[in-house]
Amino acid sequence: MNSADKKRLLREMLFARRFEERCYEAYVERKIGGFLHLYPGEEACAFGVLEAARPGHDYVITGYRDHVHAIKCGADPKEVMAELYAKETGSSKGRGGSMHIFDVKHRFMGGYALVGGPFPLAAGMAKAIQMKGGDEIAICFLGDAANNQGTFHESMNMAALWKLPVLYVCENNLYGIGTRIDRSTAVIEQYKRVSAYNIPSAQEDGQDIEKVYKAAEKAIKHVRSGKGPYFLELMTYRYRGHSMSDSNAYRGKDEERMWSKRDPIIMLRDRLIEAGELSKDQYKAMDTEVLEQIEHEIIAFAESSPEPRVEELHKYVVAENDPWVHGGVQGGVRGGVK
Amino acid sequence: MAQMMFWEAVRRAHDEEMTNDPLVICMGEDIGVAGGTYKATNGLFAKYGAERVIDTPISENGFTGLAVGAAFLGVRPIVEIMSVNFAWLALDQLFNSAAKVRYMSGGQLTAPVVVRSPGGTAHQLGAQHSARMEKVFMGIAGLRVVTPSNPRQAYGLLKSAVRCNDPVFINEHELMYNMKGEVPDGEYFMPLEGSEVAREGRDVTLFGYNISVHWCLAAADILAKQFGIEAEVIDLYSLSPLDRDGIRKSVSKTHRAVIVEEAEAPVGVGSEVMAIINEECFFELDAAPVRVSAENVPIPYNHTLEKAVIPDANDVVAAVRKMLGK
Known part of the structure; x- marks a missing residue:
């Protein structure tokens, strides 16, 4: 990772931070409905891992805290914001919402809202990759609390058994909704839990993007070389509550202050400034530029986009005009009952 | 074949x-x-x-x-x-x-x-x-x-x-x-939507699916031979979506409907078919539609009890005779 890469990543993370903060405002203004799970504090996880991967080539899947992962994979932030605004121009045409961002053309295979649901889906994508013989891998981002679902164990077992090319990234933010990890989980260190399935794993500081990048490079090399799954645990913290309906009453201000000193953006910024590769003014200009882009391009696009039409309510429930629904076409002759 | x-x-x-x-x-x-x-x-x-x-x-x-x-x-x-x-x-x-x-x-x-x-x-x-x-x-x-x-x-x-x-x-x-x-000896693709007429008849329609089609066919034989009742049997092989047209056509012809299901009655195929009949062809009916369904209990181990839960052709015959007063 050279200096230009670091500066680009700093801007990408800053953009993600401001994007999510703007979502918060839009939610308060009731422009965004439903549940909204925000990512501030955890940016180094998605950006560090996906920087080491091949976004747009590798298949990425995650839970409901999904905006930033989609954007790093290549999704147009305007379409992500339009989705949050429930507009027809949104990435899921206003049918999905915050928890269901999809951008399949960039191989972002979606956000899913059942905790632990993506574990087997990722294993299945890896099975398909293995069958087709490509060099892609599947990458699944989920939080620590997902590891208490049965799908975690079922998927780790199958991924190891069949040596599937899948990287599981555990974003350990220490809370499952509002319950601290030591109150819900017998084994605190998540990377140890996959040793039961002989899956190699590591734990890394999820606030330092350079460390995340290095750990992910190693993990991805393992998976891409056909050696089977890998589990990477990243220690991180979310600044906001679990979702917008969360008052954060279950954790102390001291803890929040401690983690704010390890902010992934500030850490990288200060490192670049100390090294003389970035000035404070340059950083301020970067921030101004990001804020303007979000306001003038992204919010403006979402605001001005049309809503989905009620006449198209039933679109996308099943495949349209699928010949096999009606008995198919075999040798030009329609099958089915004569 | x-x-x-x-x-x-x-x-x-x-x-x-x-x-x-x-x-x-x-x-x-x-x-x-x-x-x-x-x-x-x-x-x-x-x-x-x-x-x-x-x-x-x-x-x-x-x-x-x-x-x-x-x-x-x-x-x-x-x-x-x-x-x-x-x-x-x-x-x-x-x-x-x-x-x-x-x-x-x-x-x-x-x-x-x-x-x-x-x-x-x-x-x-x-x-x-x-x-x-x-x-x-x-x-x-x-x-x-x-x-x-x-x-x-x-x-x-x-x-x-x-x-x-x-x-x-x-x-x-x-x-x-x-x-x-x-x-069929050659490749054969069946439509995933629709229903089939398993037996033609004019007096009553028996709706079945999967195993209950066979109970309906056996009942239709008994009804024809012993009671002079010609039952039509519709095979609802597609349960989602159900074949609204097929249900309407048959009931409009026979004016009577019995829905036969292996499952217990609440929230089932029978209740759904009845709702479709109401929506599609209520005024074609000469009698209120009837369900022949399982008893609403977990399936018991004891063989006699198990048999008592699940309907059979005789239950279908009895339901039709009661409906037609024969």
């Missing part, structure tokens, strides 16, 4: 579709080396290998989810869940992932996965191995549900289900795998 057993017809559909498309795979508990509990995949492991004929761990939700994820990338998995009772464990992946992904992605992603699973009351298998779950599956938007009543349908429905771009649940029956029937 060749005579073939139900399991042989299912196996043939697997074999042809796997030969036709290298991305068609099958997976489930004991389906590979062991050949399948009901022999539906017998011999395929030797022919196609472990990568495409996959013996899974006993992790129904996990391997169903794995199939859905593989389907995202163009693989066409045929999943066998050994019993619908075990399919309860896979409902999250079937309902939340497979059935909804097309809609919640705005049409970007689809999960063309086929899940086959036998249900129904067999031989004293008790409460947790005898469930009939079609009522649960047929209420989920985005999921197609079909249920074959004979080997021809089992073959033709599986062929179409594999190629269809929607997720399809195929509800089979544990007692029907050795049933014999005619299957």
